[in-house]
Amino acid sequence: MMFIRPVAHKDLPGLMDLARSAASGGVGLTSLPINEDRLQKRIARSVLSFSGELDRADHGYVFVLEDSENGKVAGICAIEAAVGLKEPWYNYRVGTIVHASEELGVYSRHETLFLSNDHTGFSELCTLYLHPDYRIKRNGGLLSKSRFLFLAQFPQLFGKMVVAEMRGVSDENGCSPFWEALGRHFFSIDFAKADYLTGIGQKAFVAELMPKHPVYVDFLPPEAQAVIGLTHEATRPALAMLESEGFRYEGYVDIFDAGPTVQAYSGDIRAVKESQRLPARVVDPLPDGDKTCYLVCNDALEGFRAVLAESAAPQGEFSLTPELARALDVKDGDHVRCVALTPKEAA
Numbered sequence: 001m002m003f004i005r006p007v008a009h010k011d012l013p014g015l016m017d018l019a020r021s022a023a024s025g026g027v028g029l030t031s032l033p034i035n036e037d038r039l040q041k042r043i044a045r046s047v048l049s050f051s052g053e054l055d056r057a058d059h060g061y062v063f064v065l066e067d068s069e070n071g072k073v074a075g076i077c078a079i080e081a082a083v084g085l086k087e088p089w090y091n092y093r094v095g096t097i098v099h100a101s102e103e104l105g106v107y108s109r110h111e112t113l114f115l116s117n118d119h120t121g122f123s124e125l126c127t128l129y130l131h132p133d134y135r136i137k138r139n140g141g142l143l144s145k146s147r148f149l150f151l152a153q154f155p156q157l158f159g160k161m162v163v164a165e166m167r168g169v170s171d172e173n174g175c176s177p178f179w180e181a182l183g184r185h186f187f188s189i190d191f192a193k194a195d196y197l198t199g200i201g202q203k204a205f206v207a208e209l210m211p212k213h214p215v216y217v218d219f220l221p222p223e224a225q226a227v228i229g230l231t232h233e234a235t236r237p238a239l240a241m242l243e244s245e246g247f248r249y250e251g252y253v254d255i256f257d258a259g260p261t262v263q264a265y266s267g268d269i270r271a272v273k274e275s276q277r278l279p280a281r282v283v284d285p286l287p288d289g290d291k292t293c294y295l296v297c298n299d300a301l302e303g304f305r306a307v308l309a310e311s312a313a314p315q316g317e318f319s320l321t322p323e324l325a326r327a328l329d330v331k332d333g334d335h336v337r338c339v340a341l342t343p344k345e346a347a
């Protein structure tokens, strides 16, 4: 059985394996560098976040997907409670500047990139990675969307808006047309290096050196213009899952590769809005009848668990098999939070 739980110190070797797997797939995950020291610090920060021992500005909750058959860490995902409260959080906002003169009969509008800190204080979904061997049986949905149950359960820990930065377009050698056209002029390193520095916590430092004045998109080469707001092919499944929950691109892009940031009000995320907190009824076997697949979590913060469960539409209580109750660490009568998968996922 697959279940979600908070990351623990013992998971360092498992996270290193995931980081190596991500890099070998050619995608590389900015926030999952193959760097034992960084990963160990990330685990430690998460453990302290779950126990409430840090400032809100430092809270970052990391979860792993564990295979109970063999104890293997199959995937990772995270939520940062509030970005930009310690050091600036930068995006480009794709806006418009109009140059017009009625007298001369001239009117032209220009797409322009404005440096912004507009997402300061928002929560961020990040570090989503599932080992390729486990990209089966809705594990991707469990991994990505379990975070929404956590958000619904503990709204006081998060901002009113949630964002996610999707990887922008780069080729098989890690070369980004947007970086080559813009960042490269201000920082004489290649995109892969800038991306690595971002992953080890140096993004603000690199960002300080990027152009502060609005950038006219017309002045960028066509290959850079073409990738503004586009998602890397390998990251499309991650984006599709967020879009199915109501996340949208609102014109903010990454300052390095111009990948889109998608966003949603926390309370408007489908799985947050539609989730219900109900008493668990542990039954063996489950009653006959039509069943749907639900995301289910327990009530605990440090002992958070989430699973996928087939169940009939809940009528004031949520029926669970003893095996699922054990995975969720709940007893009959304890409360769980549940939400059905989208009809497309459940099909």
Ligand SMILES: CC(C)(COP(=O)(O)OP(=O)(O)OC[C@H]1O[C@@H](n2cnc3c(N)ncnc32)[C@H](O)[C@@H]1OP(=O)(O)O)[C@@H](O)C(=O)NCCC(=O)NCCSC(=O)CCC(=O)O
Residues within 6 Å of the ligand: 027, 029, 077, 078, 125, 126, 127, 128, 129, 130, 131, 134, 135, 136, 138, 139, 140, 141, 143, 144, 164, 165, 166, 167, 233, 234, 235, 236, 237, 238, 240, 241, 242, 244, 344, 345
């Ligand atoms: C993202 C996951 C975990 C997703 O797992 P799976 O691949 O098993 O998921 P899946 O069920 O096959 O696909 C999920 C949904 O994407 C759809 N889908 C699949 N391929 C697609 C494509 N090329 N274009 C558009 N949609 C696509 C499927 O139909 C499905 O939607 P339906 O269910 O509706 O049919 C994995 O692919 C992965 O680890 N990828 C590599 C790392 C990565 O790119 N991470 C995101 C980085 S960005 C980040 O971390 C921030 C975002 C975040 O944290 O969430």
